Amino acid sequence: MIKRLLWLLTLLLLAAGTFSEAQQPGNMPQLGFLSGNSASTISARVGAFRQGLREVGYAEGKNIAIEYRYADGKLDRLNDLAAELVTRKVSVIVTHGDSAIGALNRATKTIPIVVGVTGDLVETGYAASLAHPGGNITGFVDTSPDLSGKRLEILKETLPKALRIAVLWNSGNRVKLLDFKESEKAANALGLTLQSVEVKKSADFDSRLTASLAQRPDALVVLVDSLTTANAKAVIEFAAKNKLPTMYGTSEVIDGGGLMSYAANIPDLFRRAAAYVDKILKGASAADLPIQQPNKFELVINLKAAKQIGLTIPPNVLARADKVIK
Numbered sequence: 001m002i003k004r005l006l007w008l009l010t011l012l013l014l015a016a017g018t019f020s021e022a023q024q025p026g027n028m029p030q031l032g033f034l035s036g037n038s039a040s041t042i043s044a045r046v047g048a049f050r051q052g053l054r055e056v057g058y059a060e061g062k063n064i065a066i067e068y069r070y071a072d073g074k075l076d077r078l079n080d081l082a083a084e085l086v087t088r089k090v091s092v093i094v095t096h097g098d099s100a101i102g103a104l105n106r107a108t109k110t111i112p113i114v115v116g117v118t119g120d121l122v123e124t125g126y127a128a129s130l131a132h133p134g135g136n137i138t139g140f141v142d143t144s145p146d147l148s149g150k151r152l153e154i155l156k157e158t159l160p161k162a163l164r165i166a167v168l169w170n171s172g173n174r175v176k177l178l179d180f181k182e183s184e185k186a187a188n189a190l191g192l193t194l195q196s197v198e199v200k201k202s203a204d205f206d207s208r209l210t211a212s213l214a215q216r217p218d219a220l221v222v223l224v225d226s227l228t229t230a231n232a233k234a235v236i237e238f239a240a241k242n243k244l245p246t247m248y249g250t251s252e253v254i255d256g257g258g259l260m261s262y263a264a265n266i267p268d269l270f271r272r273a274a275a276y277v278d279k280i281l282k283g284a285s286a287a288d289l290p291i292q293q294p295n296k297f298e299l300v301i302n303l304k305a306a307k308q309i310g311l312t313i314p315p316n317v318l319a320r321a322d323k324v325i326k
Contacts, residue, residue, distance in 0.1 A: 028063060028064055028065045029058075029063075029064050029065070029091050029092075029281050030065050030066075030067065030088065030089070030090045030091055031064065031065070031066045031067065031090055031091065031092050031093070031094060031277065032066075032067050032069070032085035032088065032090035032092070032093035032094070032111075033046070033049075033066055033067065033068045033069065033093070033094045033095070034069050034078070034081055034082060034085060034093060034094075034095040034100050034103070034104060035068075035069070035070050035071065035095065035096060035097075035100060035226070036071045036073065036075050036078055036097050036099050036100050036226030036227070036230065037070065037071070037072070037073060037226055037229055037230050038070055038072045038073060038230070039068070039070050041073075041229060041230060041232070042096075042229070042252075044252055044266075044267045045096070045116060045117075045252075045266060045267050045270045046068075046270070047267070048267035048268060048270040048271040049094065049116065049270040049271065049273060049274055050274075051271055051274075052270065052271035052272060052273065052274025052275060053274045053277070053278075055271075055274065055275075056274055056275055056278040057278070058274075058278070067085060067088055067090060069081040069082075069084060069085060071100075071226075072230075073202055073226075073227070073230030073231070075099045075201075075226060075227065078099055078100055078102075078103035079103045079106065079107070081103070082100070082103040082104045082106070082107040082108075083107050085104075085107075085111075086107045086108045086111060090111065091111075091112075091280075091281060092111070092112045092113070092114060092277050092280050092281065093108075093111055093112070093113050093114070094113075094114050094115075094116060094270075094273060094277065095113060095114075095115060095116065096115060096116040096117045096118055096226070096270075097117075097118055097225055097226035098118055098119060098124065098173045098174060098175045098176075098225065098226075099173065099225075099226050099227070100226065101113070101115060101118060101121075101126060101137065104137075105126060105137065108136070109135070109136060110136060111136060112136050112138075112280045112285075112286040113136055113137045113138075113139070113286065114138060114139045114273050114276045114277055114280070114286070115137065115138070115139030115140060115141070115273070116139060116140060116266075116269055116270040116273045117139075117140055117141070117142045117264075117266050117269045117270070118139070118140075118141055118142065118175065119141060119142065119143060119173075119175030119176070119178065119179065119225075120141060120143050120175060120178060121133070121137065121138075121139075121141055121291055122291070123175075123178055124174050124175055127291055130290060130291045130293070131290050131291075132287070132288065132290070133286060133287055133288075133289065133290070133291055134287050135286070135287055136286050136287070137286060138276065138286045138287075138289040138290070138291055139273055139276060139291060139292075140269040140272060140273060140291070140292050140293075140294070141291055141292070141293055142224075142249075142263065142264050142266065142269070142294060143293060146186075147182075147262075147263075147297070148179060148182040148183040148185075148186045149182075149185075149186035149189065149190075150262055150297070151183075151221060151247050151249070151262045152165065152183065152186050152187055152190055152192060152221070152247075153186075153190065154247065154260070154262055154299065154317065154320075155219050155221070155245070155247050156190055156192065157314065157316065157317050158219075158245065158260070158311075158313060158314060158317050159218055159219055159245060161218070162192070162218035162219055163191075163192065163193060163218060164192070164193045164194075164195055164215065164216065164217045164218050165187065165192050165193070165194055165195065165217060165218065165219050165220070165221055166194075166195040166197050166212045166215075166217035166219070166220045166221070166244075167180060167183055167194050167195065167196055167197060167220075167221045167222075167223065168197045168199065168208075168209070168212075168220060168221070168222045168223065168228060168235065169196070169197070169198060169199070169222075169223035169225075169228070170198075170199055170200065170223070170225050170227040170228060171198035171199070171200055172200040172227075173225050173227070175225070176223050176225055179223045180196065180223065183221065183223075195212060195215050195217050197209065197212045197220075199227065199228075199231075200227075201227070202227070202230065202231055205231050205234050205235065205238075206234070206238075209235070209238045210238075213242060217244070218245075219244065219245040219246065219247065220235075220239060220244050220245070220246040220247070221246070221247045221249075222235060222246060222247070222248045222249060223249055224248065224249030224250045224263070228249075229250065229252075229253070232248075232253040232256065232258070233256065235253075235258075236253065236256060236257045236258050236305075237257075239258075239259065239309070240257065240305070240308050240309060243309040243310060243311075244309070245259055245260075245309065245311055246258060246259050246260070247259070247260055247261065247262065248260070248261040248263070249261065249263050250263050250266055251263055251265065251266070251298060251300040251323070252266060252267070254300045254301075254302050254305075254325060255302075255325065257302065257304075257305055258302060258305060259301070259302055259305040259306060259309070259311075260299070260300065260301045260302065261298075261299070261300045262297060262298070262299050262300075263297060263298065264294030264296070264297055264298075265294070265296065265298055269294060272292070276289055298322040298323065299320055299321045299322050299323075300321065300322065300323045300324075300325070301313060301317070301318065301321045301323070301324050301325070302325040303324060303325060303326050304325060304326070305325075
């Protein structure tokens with residue numbers, strides 16, 4: 001009886017040792033997370049991604065590890081940060097935005113990359129098609145054929161007398177060039193004149209936005225990417241100071257004082273990205289995981305911001321809002 005108890009105890013100790021070994025950081029799946037922004041700027045996205053990981057059975061620090069790299073708005077750091085993650089030999093890298101994707105594409109052609117959100121991966125050459133990406137990059141894109149038109153349409157309903165709309169965009173981003181061209185088509189159909197306000201770095205925002213006032217735009221549209229997101233606070237303050245109604249391409253800045261946004265729920269795309277990470281860790285190939293598009297877009301309106309610039313949101317626009325901040 002004693003021998004049997006000793007034998008069982010030995011088995012339990014061996015099993016415990018094996019379990020403990022399996023949980024050591026070196027044996028956990030190692031993920032990389034690369035962003036052109038700061039951690040605070042995209043905290044909602046990171047939180048949603050972690051939630052998604054929990055939903056598919058992962059707990060950070062227990063059975064999965066994540067190496068985070070943030071460029072803090074200094075996009076010229078992305079190449080070095082991408083190289084660091086590749087050197088760490090992570091199993092999968094999660095990222096967002098054309099600048100970070102480009103840096104990773106230069107750093108590796110083999111490590112799977114899951115994109116939480118970006119523009120058109122096919123048009124920019126990162127994937128062969130939506131259904132079959134064909135390389136090491138897949139994920140989620142924030143695109144829709146009529147998205148630019150919808151944003152301008154909502155602005156026109158909000159400001160029926162508006163004729164000139166300034167569009168702030170990163171002209172160094174190939175995806176945003178496509179977005180701007182779509183905006184031009186939509187503006188022509190709505191009888192609006194677009195005014196291009198181009199930036200390529202953070203230092204451009206103050207001078208370019210100030211110069212745009214000379215043409216007296218009736219409103220501003222911000223095409224979202226890593227650069228404009230990193231400088232969202234400056235844009236919000238500029239719009240408030242100059243009483244310029246502004247439409248944003250992400251709802252994340254509305255809580256921070258932005259007026260309105262019409263966009264996909266970007267944090268939710270990051271939550272869904274966790275399921276793709278899980279599939280890849282279990283053997284799926286990024287080349288075969290279809291690129292997904294959002295299926296729901298939300299209108300978010302900040303009435304505090306509207307009051308600050310003396311704007312009354314028409315009842316018909318307010319009725320369409322999915323979320324209203326009072």
